[in-house]
Amino acid sequence: MDDDDVDPARPREWDAGSYHAVATPHQGWGTEILDRLALRGDETVLDLGCGTGRVTAQLLERLGPDGHVIGIDGSAAMVAEAQRQLGGERAHFVQQDLLELTVENPADAAVSSATFHWIADHDRLFARIRAALKDGAPFVAQCGGRGNVASIVAVVREVAAREPFTPAFAGWAGPWNFAGPEETVPRLERAGFVVQRVWLNASPQRPPETREFLRTVSLGSHLLRLAPELHEAFLDAVVEGLGPDPVHDYVRLNIVATAR
Numbered sequence: 001m002d003d004d005d006v007d008p009a010r011p012r013e014w015d016a017g018s019y020h021a022v023a024t025p026h027q028g029w030g031t032e033i034l035d036r037l038a039l040r041g042d043e044t045v046l047d048l049g050c051g052t053g054r055v056t057a058q059l060l061e062r063l064g065p066d067g068h069v070i071g072i073d074g075s076a077a078m079v080a081e082a083q084r085q086l087g088g089e090r091a092h093f094v095q096q097d098l099l100e101l102t103v104e105n106p107a108d109a110a111v112s113s114a115t116f117h118w119i120a121d122h123d124r125l126f127a128r129i130r131a132a133l134k135d136g137a138p139f140v141a142q143c144g145g146r147g148n149v150a151s152i153v154a155v156v157r158e159v160a161a162r163e164p165f166t167p168a169f170a171g172w173a174g175p176w177n178f179a180g181p182e183e184t185v186p187r188l189e190r191a192g193f194v195v196q197r198v199w200l201n202a203s204p205q206r207p208p209e210t211r212e213f214l215r216t217v218s219l220g221s222h223l224l225r226l227a228p229e230l231h232e233a234f235l236d237a238v239v240e241g242l243g244p245d246p247v248h249d250y251v252r253l254n255i256v257a258t259a260r
Contacts, residue, residue: 011074011097011118012175012224018216019052019078029142029203029252030055030113034062036140036256042066043108046132048098048141049073049115053082056091059111063090070107072096101128110139117144117253118221120177122184126191133259139193145200145253146180152218152248155241160222165234168225175221179253193257203250210246211239218248 033055039045041064047056050071059069071086071093073079079095087093096102099121110129119125129139153176160169181198188195207213215223215235223231 012221014051014075014078014216014220018212026051026114027054027058030058032254033111033113033140033142034058037109037111037138039063039067039109044068044070044105046103046107046110046129047071048101048110048112048129049118050082050093051075051078051114053086053091053093055111055113056082056086056093060086060090065090070094070103072098072101074098099124099128101132103132106134107132107137108134109137110141112141112143115143116141117148117176117178122177122179122187123190126187126193130192130259135259137259139255139257139259141255142252144176144178145251146178147200147249147251148176148178148253149218149248149250152238152242152246155238156219156222159234159237159241162237164230165226165237168227168230169222172225178251181253184253184255188255188257192260194260196256196258197254198256199254201252201254203252205248205250206245207248210242211235213248214238 039062043063045059045063045067047059047069050056050073053071056069056071063069067090069091071082071091073093073095074097076095079093083093098119110133116122116125133139159165180200184198185195188198219235219238223234226234
C-alpha cells in the first residue's frame with residue numbers, strides 16, 4: 001500500500017453506506033450522550049465526528065426551530081451522506097480533521113460519539129474543541145475507553161501476527177487510543193475545561209452482520225494496510241477466531257465537562 005493511504009495522522013475514509021446500515025450500537029450511545037446535555041432549544045451545537053448523522057438527527061429533534069447543528073467529520077463520504085440525509089437550514093456538515101478543528105463562530109455546545117478513540121493526540125483534540133466553544137459551553141462525549149473490545153483486539157493481534165498478514169502490521173501500534181479517566185481528566189483541564197465527571201462503563205453489544213461490521217467499523221484501518229487480495233482472508237481468520245455469536249465487549253469513556 002502507498003504510505004499516504006495509511007497515514008496515522010490523517011482521518012481515514014469510510015464506507016458511509018455500509019456504516020449507516022450496520023452501526024446500530026452507535027444510535028443507543030448517542031441517546032445516552034444527549035440525555036446528559038441540557039438544551040434551551042436555540043443553541044448551535046457541534047457534532048464532532050458526526051458520521052452519517054445519527055446523533056445529528058437526534059440533536060435536531062431535541063432542538064427547537066431556532067437551533068442549529070454543525071456536523072464535522074474527517075471522512076468525505078460520511079459528510080456527503082449526512083448532508084444528503086439531513087442537510088438544510090438547521091444542519092450543515094463540514095469535512096475537517098478534528099485535530100485542525102476551526103469554526104467561524106464559537107458554538108454553544110459540543111457533543112461526540114464513538115470518535116475520539118480513533119485520534120492519537122487527545123491533548124491537541126481537547127484544545128481544539130475548547131477553542132471552538134463559548135465560555136460556559138457544555139461538552140459531552142463518549143468513545144472507546146481503556147479495555148474497549150479487548151477480546152476482539154486480542155484475536156486481531158493474533159491474526160495480524162500470522163503470514164501472509166504480518167508484514168503489513170510490522171511496527172504498527174494499531175489505530176486505537178483507548179484512554180481512561182486518569183489521563184483524560186488532566187487533559188481536559190489543561191485544555192480549558194471544568195470537568196464534571198469522566199468515567200468508564202461496560203456496554204457489550206452484538207452488532208448485526210458481524211463480518212460487515214468488522215469490515216466497515218472495527219477493522220477498516222487494518223484493511224487499508226493490507227493488499228486488497230488479502231482482505232477476505234484476514235476477515236475470515238478474525239471471524240473464525242471470535243467464534244460463534246461473538247460479543248463486542250465495548251467499554252465506553254464518558255465525558256461531561258464545561259468550557260472554562
